[in-house]
Amino acid sequence: MTDEILTLPEVAQLLKVAEKTVYTMAQKGALPAFKVGGQWRFKRDDIDAWIERQKLEAKGTK
Secondary structure, three states: OOOOEEEHHHHHHHHOOOHHHHHHHHHHOOOOOEEEOOEEEEEHHHHHHHHHHHHHHHHOOO
16 A cells, blocks of 8 residues: 555546546535645555446446
């Protein structure tokens, strides 16, 4: 496990989506995130787990 903290642009690059998409998802609570000094931050472990859940949901094995 890693305690790596990612910025919004880093998560957007990782997920291959626009920064606005990540921002909106974080605001809605659809993506695990927290704020530091008013800026969104993401734990790499949380994002990796979120990706795995999305893969399972896509297969219909929630």
